[in-house]
Amino acid sequence: MAVCVAVIAKENYPLYIRSIPTENELKFHYTVHTSLDVVDEKISAMGKALVDQRELYLGLLYPTEDYKVYGYVTNSKVKFVMVVDSSNTALRDNEIRSMFRKLHNSYTDVMCNPFYNPGDPIQSRAFDNMVTSMMMQVC
């Protein structure tokens, strides 16, 4: 489903980034990088919003010609960015949301692992497998 999944630390450096067409990796890095400004914009706008609108899921950040970029920010200001092929119209907002939830759950597990140092790049195999399964589903 997703073609690229990235986890960005609160200081805005990448903790984890993976994309499926490996030959064009740099393009995805660039896409994720540029999306961070939109994330920042959305968060600062959200501070004033009502309680029920202060959700962790940020929704569609921006569409490009071939891809759609979605964002999610945890309470600890860690950002998740997901790039999805825009030809995949079957993908609903709700499904993206549940994918982010899964990603968040998995990230929490990594964070609670005593052998993981907060702020280090994520090298957990469990996390890796979860991301792979998210990318594999009906590509």
Next chain:
Amino acid sequence: MADEALFLLLHSELVSCVYKSPEQGEAENGRCITKLESMGFRVGQGLIERFTKDTARFKDELDIMKFICKDFWTTVFKKQIDNLRTNHQGIYVLQDNKFRLLTQMSAAKQYLEHAPKYLAFTCGLIRGGLSNLGIKSIVTAEVSTMPACKFQVMIQKML
């Protein structure tokens, strides 16, 4: 509840384990406190990541402090903070009249000198939790009569 007893036992074992070294004195005491505090810091970081998974985004600093006093404290110590005071300039005082980790000791001045080592872990817990939510702080604890204690949180403003 069983898990509560386990936490209390583990915590008191933790303290005595850290304090096992034969060296005594002021410097060694400081080292032990730092060690307990940094353990608490890491645990706080992990816990807050789990607890805030399903909550809405926090509005401001006070919102975060309220979360620590209510939800966080209830989950860890099975009760809420009794009193939260602030000067609205980055200093918060959290008062717990019956702090869980001190209730096992006699409620007088007898063990007062040993209180700091049973509070260091919790200070770290608060500091770690706040730091993961993006707030740098200094947390100190203060006990005057035994089961009651105060935690002072000083927020470091980022320039």
